[in-house]
Amino acid sequence: MYQSGKNKGKDHEISISPEVISYISKRGCDFRISTSCFGPVLHPVKVKPPKGTDVRIRAGDYLIFVSRHQAPYLFDISMDLLMRYERSAADELV
Numbered sequence: 001m002y003q004s005g006k007n008k009g010k011d012h013e014i015s016i017s018p019e020v021i022s023y024i025s026k027r028g029c030d031f032r033i034s035t036s037c038f039g040p041v042l043h044p045v046k047v048k049p050p051k052g053t054d055v056r057i058r059a060g061d062y063l064i065f066v067s068r069h070q071a072p073y074l075f076d077i078s079m080d081l082l083m084r085y086e087r088s089a090a091d092e093l094v
Contacts, residue, residue: 014057014066016077021060023079032065033074033081040070042081 020042024031030045032054042064050065057064057077066074 012075014071014074014077016057016059016064017079019079020077020081023082024062024064025060028062030063030065031059032067033070033077034067035069040067040074040081042077 027044030050031042032045032048032050033040033042034048035041045065051067053068054065055068055071057066059077064077
């Protein structure tokens with residue numbers, strides 16, 4: 001559950017699709033959701049490492065770090081959030 005430090009009572013669940021959990025498991029690493037000019041994107045922490053202020057969400061055996069700026073607006077994590085080059089890699093893993 002995402003818990004806001006400022007907005008008490010506005011906490012909410014962030015669900016993760018089974019496809020994302022499977023993809024992360026196959027990749028074998030933690031991921032991060034950060035802000036881009038196109039909106040939130042999901043990428044391996046090798047691309048952009050997590051920050052100390054990120055919200056941590058368990059995804060199987062791995063973690064998804066969510067930017068504190070994205071967390072209040074994020075309700076589900078789906079394959080749509082993968083960066084384009086990651087989507088290509090996801091197709092190869094199937």
